[in-house]
Amino acid sequence: MRVAIIGSGPAGFYAAEALLRRTDEVVHVDMFDRLPTPYGLVRGGVAPDHQNIKAVTRVYEKTAARPTFRFIGNVRLGSDISVEELRRHYHQIVYAVGNEADRRLGIPGEGVSRCTPATVFIGWYNGHPDYRHAKIDLSVSRVAVVGNGNVAIDAARVLLRTPAELEKTDIAAHALDALRNSRVREVYILGRRGPQQAAFTPVELKELGEMEDVDPVVNPGELAGCVSQESARNSQQDKNLKILQSFAERPPGTKTKKLHLRFLVSPTEILADGDGHVAAIKLEKNRLEMQPDGTASARGTGVFETLDVGMVLPAIGFSLEHIAGVPYDEKARIIANEDGRVVDPVNRSVIANEYVVGWARTGAQGLIGSHKAASAHVVAHMIADGGKLAARELPERDAIITLLRERGLQTVSFDDWKQLDEVEVARGERRDAPRDKIVDVGTMLDILSQR
Numbered sequence: 001m002r003v004a005i006i007g008s009g010p011a012g013f014y015a016a017e018a019l020l021r022r023t024d025e026v027v028h029v030d031m032f033d034r035l036p037t038p039y040g041l042v043r044g045g046v047a048p049d050h051q052n053i054k055a056v057t058r059v060y061e062k063t064a065a066r067p068t069f070r071f072i073g074n075v076r077l078g079s080d081i082s083v084e085e086l087r088r089h090y091h092q093i094v095y096a097v098g099n100e101a102d103r104r105l106g107i108p109g110e111g112v113s114r115c116t117p118a119t120v121f122i123g124w125y126n127g128h129p130d131y132r133h134a135k136i137d138l139s140v141s142r143v144a145v146v147g148n149g150n151v152a153i154d155a156a157r158v159l160l161r162t163p164a165e166l167e168k169t170d171i172a173a174h175a176l177d178a179l180r181n182s183r184v185r186e187v188y189i190l191g192r193r194g195p196q197q198a199a200f201t202p203v204e205l206k207e208l209g210e211m212e213d214v215d216p217v218v219n220p221g222e223l224a225g226c227v228s229q230e231s232a233r234n235s236q237q238d239k240n241l242k243i244l245q246s247f248a249e250r251p252p253g254t255k256t257k258k259l260h261l262r263f264l265v266s267p268t269e270i271l272a273d274g275d276g277h278v279a280a281i282k283l284e285k286n287r288l289e290m291q292p293d294g295t296a297s298a299r300g301t302g303v304f305e306t307l308d309v310g311m312v313l314p315a316i317g318f319s320l321e322h323i324a325g326v327p328y329d330e331k332a333r334i335i336a337n338e339d340g341r342v343v344d345p346v347n348r349s350v351i352a353n354e355y356v357v358g359w360a361r362t363g364a365q366g367l368i369g370s371h372k373a374a375s376a377h378v379v380a381h382m383i384a385d386g387g388k389l390a391a392r393e394l395p396e397r398d399a400i401i402t403l404l405r406e407r408g409l410q411t412v413s414f415d416d417w418k419q420l421d422e423v424e425v426a427r428g429e430r431r432d433a434p435r436d437k438i439v440d441v442g443t444m445l446d447i448l449s450q451r
């Protein structure tokens with residue numbers, strides 16, 4: 001049985017592990033990624049000051065060491081190889097391509113300079129090759145981060161950390177240099193709804209109160225005014241509320257930088273200065289309206305305020321990038337699927353032997369650990385559907401590599417990645433960091449060619 005997995009993030013690796021563990025069938029897994037480096041958002045999304053979370057890659061290394069696993073990096077589905085070609089070379093295909101596009105605020109002024117999707121800022125500080133040249137201007141003193149999830153928290157935290165807190169991490173060298181000279185002193189995290197509806201996880205929220213040179217600021221009056229009677233309260237929401245209350249009760253802090261957590265405000269316009277840079281963000285105050293299902297939604301009150309900031313980072317979610325030949329669900333902005341089986345987006349009929357896992361299946365929800373069971377669940381469908389598939393004759397196993405090389409592509413194996421890994425770790429030793437990332441695909445490929 002031969003399976004192609006497209007995408008080497010957590011969902012792809014957990015699917016590979018579930019397939020390779022099978023004892024009833026020998027499964028050969030080829031895992032493709034558009035980058036020469038594996039691990040998806042574990043490398044390019046998870047914040048550099050959360051190295052303990054990045055340690056999950058050791059589990060994926062074990063999967064990669066299995067004898068019937070191959071990593072084929074630097075190959076993008078949709079341009080370097082087509083879905084049709086994959087169908088010819090594999091019995092089954094698993095899309096594990098994540099959610100790489102960002103959602104837009106859809107308000108006037110969003111295109112103004114220094115209004116930058118958080119995806120770009122995060123990719124930039126994490127050394128993702130796509131964002132290495134992003135223009136992140138840290139000469140401003142106040143920044144608004146729009147959104148109430150962990151991504152907003154990550155962006156705010158990295159903006160406000162001291163250089164000493166960051167230099168021992170695997171933050172990209174260009175970002176560390178820029179942050180060393182940053183003038184950012186105040187960050188506002190803006191939530192459309194109240195504290196009980198925020199998607200923060202308590203551990204991440206609490207960490208905001210433990211930073212070296214940052215005081216969290218929550219206005220007690222504002223907090224009290226937006227606590228709701230939402231019926232579906234759970235322990236995460238309760239914990240978040242307690243943490244925010246403890247921030248609100250703190251006496252005014254003396255640290256240099258301030259992190260303001262604001263709720264019940266929706267951005268309605270980004271205002272620019274004469275040079276076309278962000279000068280302020282216009283906000284409409286909201287109130288919570290209880291819905292029949294017990295949830296609370298935000299409704300504008302017609303009362304506006306203007307917050308002077310020099311940069312805006314919208315962090316309001318992600319969506320799937322369109323990939324040629326892969327069925328796209330326009331409404332949910334994911335790969336069209338029924339419980340992980342890919343379907344035609346119009347008539348919902350199943351497209352045989354094609355599956356989807358991870359954020360490409362569900363949208364951007366769920367932490368790394370959640371993908372283990374979710375990917376195994378989809379693999380169970382693959383096993384149930386795939387009984388006789390292995391009987392279908394396929395081209396030689398190496399034919400796919402030959403095809404890619406004939407196209408002039410330099411594919412990257414897992415051993416190649418281990419060489420890049422070694423180089424990065426050695427470079428990191430200079431600043432006592434776990435690694436100093438290579439941020440440019442050309443440089444990665446040159447290093448491998450020279451070796």
Ligand SMILES: Cc1cc2nc3c(=O)[nH]c(=O)nc-3n(C[C@H](O)[C@H](O)[C@H](O)COP(=O)(O)OP(=O)(O)OC[C@H]3O[C@@H](n4cnc5c(N)ncnc54)[C@H](O)[C@@H]3O)c2cc1C
Nearest residue numbers: 007009010011033034040041045077097098358359367368
């Ligand atoms: C900023 C940020 C911080 C996070 N922090 C945490 C955290 O601290 N803890 C935690 O548990 N979770 C965290 N998460 C969530 C976690 O990263 C996700 O749950 C998880 O990475 C999703 O896994 P995935 O495999 O679906 O997608 P991804 O990790 O995005 O992997 C998708 C892979 O597909 C590849 N790909 C995309 N398109 C193509 C194509 N056309 N051809 C070939 N390859 C392609 C990409 O290069 C990528 O490697 C964070 C997420 C973000 C955005």
